[in-house]
Amino acid sequence: MIEDLEAENRASNELLKSALDNEPAYTDVAKEAKEILARRKRIKEEVLGQVGNEKVVEDIKANKEEISTLLEILSAELAEYYTKEKTDEIEDSSGQKRKFKVLVRLMPK
Numbered sequence: 001m002i003e004d005l006e007a008e009n010r011a012s013n014e015l016l017k018s019a020l021d022n023e024p025a026y027t028d029v030a031k032e033a034k035e036i037l038a039r040r041k042r043i044k045e046e047v048l049g050q051v052g053n054e055k056v057v058e059d060i061k062a063n064k065e066e067i068s069t070l071l072e073i074l075s076a077e078l079a080e081y082y083t084k085e086k087t088d089e090i091e092d093s094s095g096q097k098r099k100f101k102v103l104v105r106l107m108p109k
Helices: 002-021 024-048 051-085
Strands: 089-091 097-099
Touching: 002 024, 024 051
Parallel strands: none
Antiparallel strands: 089 097
16 A cells, blocks of 8 residues: 555655746746755865865764764664564663664565
């Protein structure tokens, strides 16, 4: 049923996209928006490329990678804890009881 509904949504989205593409006012505004976004991107790159800002951008990127790694580790540890203890509550570092959610997703074909 899920795949059927997803296919139906894809077809409906294509119909809406076609209707928007056939509307001159929409296509004009969309073109203007695209140009403005491109200009915004160029200005942002210039600002972020300045000497003082490059270091901050690199630090943020490194922190995001570290956070991602730590979240993966935490998820694996919580899944293991849930399997062993059969509970969705755990005590945090300050001694407070915290609930966590176990999430399961079906991988794409």
